[in-house]
Amino acid sequence: MKYLDEFSNPDLARRLVDQIHAVTTRPWAMMEVCGGQTHSIIRHGIDQLLPDGVEMIHGPGCPVCVTPLETIDKALAIAAQPGVIFCSFGDMLRVPGSSKDLFRVKSEGGDVRVVYSPLDALNLARENPDRQVVFFGIGFETTAPANAMTVYQARRLGVTNFSLLVSHVLVPPAIAAIMESPRCRVQAFLAAGHVCSVMGTGEYPALAAKYRVPIVVTGFEPLDILEGIRQTVVQLEEGRHELANAYPRAVRAEGNPAAMEMLADVFEVTDRTWRGIGMIPGSGWRLSDRYRKFDAEKRFAVTDVHTEESPLCRSGEVLQGLLKPHECAAFGKQCTPRNPLGATMVSSEGACAAYYAYRRLDLVQIR
Amino acid sequence: MCLAVPGRILAITEVDGVPMADVDFGGVRKSVCLQYVPDAVTGEYVVVHVGFAIQLLDEESAVETLANFERMGILEEEFGDGFTRAAEQAGVERK
Ligand code: SF4
Numbered sequence: 001m002k003y004l005d006e007f008s009n010p011d012l013a014r015r016l017v018d019q020i021h022a023v024t025t026r027p028w029a030m031m032e033v034c035g036g037q038t039h040s041i042i043r044h045g046i047d048q049l050l051p052d053g054v055e056m057i058h059g060p061g062c063p064v065c066v067t068p069l070e071t072i073d074k075a076l077a078i079a080a081q082p083g084v085i086f087c088s089f090g091d092m093l094r095v096p097g098s099s100k101d102l103f104r105v106k107s108e109g110g111d112v113r114v115v116y117s118p119l120d121a122l123n124l125a126r127e128n129p130d131r132q133v134v135f136f137g138i139g140f141e142t143t144a145p146a147n148a149m150t151v152y153q154a155r156r157l158g159v160t161n162f163s164l165l166v167s168h169v170l171v172p173p174a175i176a177a178i179m180e181s182p183r184c185r186v187q188a189f190l191a192a193g194h195v196c197s198v199m200g201t202g203e204y205p206a207l208a209a210k211y212r213v214p215i216v217v218t219g220f221e222p223l224d225i226l227e228g229i230r231q232t233v234v235q236l237e238e239g240r241h242e243l244a245n246a247y248p249r250a251v252r253a254e255g256n257p258a259a260m261e262m263l264a265d266v267f268e269v270t271d272r273t274w275r276g277i278g279m280i281p282g283s284g285w286r287l288s289d290r291y292r293k294f295d296a297e298k299r300f301a302v303t304d305v306h307t308e309e310s311p312l313c314r315s316g317e318v319l320q321g322l323l324k325p326h327e328c329a330a331f332g333k334q335c336t337p338r339n340p341l342g343a344t345m346v347s348s349e350g351a352c353a354a355y356y357a358y359r360r361l362d363l364v365q366i367r
Numbered sequence: 368m369c370l371a372v373p374g375r376i377l378a379i380t381e382v383d384g385v386p387m388a389d390v391d392f393g394g395v396r397k398s399v400c401l402q403y404v405p406d407a408v409t410g411e412y413v414v415v416h417v418g419f420a421i422q423l424l425d426e427e428s429a430v431e432t433l434a435n436f437e438r439m440g441i442l443e444e445e446f447g448d449g450f451t452r453a454a455e456q457a458g459v460e461r462k
Contacts, residue, residue: 008431008434008435008438089417116397116417116418116446117398117400117417117418117419118418119400119418120418139417142371142416142421143416143417145419145421146400146416146417146418146419149385149400149402149403153383153385156384157383194371194414194421197371197414197421197422198421220370221432221435249425249428250371250414250422250424251422252422256403256404256421256422258402258403258404258405259403259421262402262403
């Protein structure tokens with residue numbers, strides 16, 4: 001257990017690991033949905049502390065990774081237009097579109113800016129009334145309230161030169177899609193804590209019952225993840241499949257009512273294509289009618305977008321937990337964070353990037 | 368970008384009809400929107416994601432989380448400059 005001394009509280013970590021070993025009698029495969037958790041698991045070697053046969057399957061919860069290629073290509077086309085200030089979170093800059101990325105658009109003269117909060121983009125629009133300011137609104141339920149509030153403010157303050165390129169994705173429909181897949185091996189889920197901070201846990205008991213899988217709401221720090229795994233294994237061993245909250249300090253069952261009210265006003269549910277995975281019914285949000293005029297896709301009629309994925313990239317299988325990153329032949333060879341072929345190699349929450357950052361030396365040797 | 372980081376509210380003001388706070392994240396200060404935690408008061412800890420507080424957090428666990436994040440370099444990753452990071456990733460020399 002060479003990693004244990006890296007935990008903030010090694011004694012507690014050891015106790016949790018011991019308990020997991022003590023209750024485990026057979027192999028189990030559980031999926032952590034969120035890319036932030038994947039990152040933490042690989043960084044701290046949590047999967048290597050588990051009993052043999054207890055496997056962590058990495059899920060699709062990296063919004064940067066699942067933003068559809070077509071939307072990335074539209075972003076690139078809009079960002080290259082004169083008069084546009086294109087704002088994004090920093091993680092999106094290196095995500096490969098069909099032929100380039102936002103970083104490249106900037107070096108070719110596009111006005112691409114990284115903002116910390118979408119409100120910064122709205123402020124830019126107010127300071128630059130003669131320019132069109134577009135914000136790349138991606139993310140799960142955690143990020144959506146920020147983007148919703150920004151559009152709400154734009155409408156309220158009458159800021160007409162601001163728009164949102166929206167590609168929001170939702171966790172519960174993705175869990176259902178994973179369970180419906182004929183190749184599914186997942187027996188339990190660690191649900192993403194901060195998604196539930198916003199949305200609460202109301203949607204999960206029905207999923208747990210329907211698919212007979214434990215769903216344990218879990219935080220992001222190493223000890224939180226160990227506790228989430230412990231609760232999951234206990235349920236599996238006892239043959240239970242219930243919702244449990246292993247992250248009560250930031251998650252209440254009812255979620256955040258003020259945020260949910262704003263979301264219901266600004267967004268409506270839509271089918272969404274997930275990069276590498278395909279269309280998942282009802283798995284996204286788009287702007288509701290009241291806010292449709294702030295939709296960048298409507299404002300900039302971007303046509304002629306021909307999408308083309310790298311033929312080598314198998315990130316779709318990685319995102320569905322069907323393939324571990326190092327099992328992709330391009331991993332660490334043609335595909336590195338410097339020259340990523342797929343989005344999962346870009347974002348720090350992508351599984352390929354996490355494996356490359358923390359485990360490539362071991363893995364490439366094994367292979 | 369998926370991270371949410373705890374921070375302590377130093378001062379609350381209203382900007383364009385919205386409650387905004389000066390929030391301290393273990394030494395880094397940022398402006399944070401409090402629209403979704405209407406009951407938050409100065410001195411309390413909130414979980415912040417992309418400039419928005421999404422939940423209140425008790426002080427003890429917030430302080431512990433911040434210390435862990437500091438130790439793991441996560442605060443620098445979250446609040447550092449996005450372009451610098453992308454440039455480093457792309458292998459572009461730093462100025
Ligand atoms: S290693 Fe690269 S090419 Fe292979 S699946 Fe991951 S991102 Fe795609």
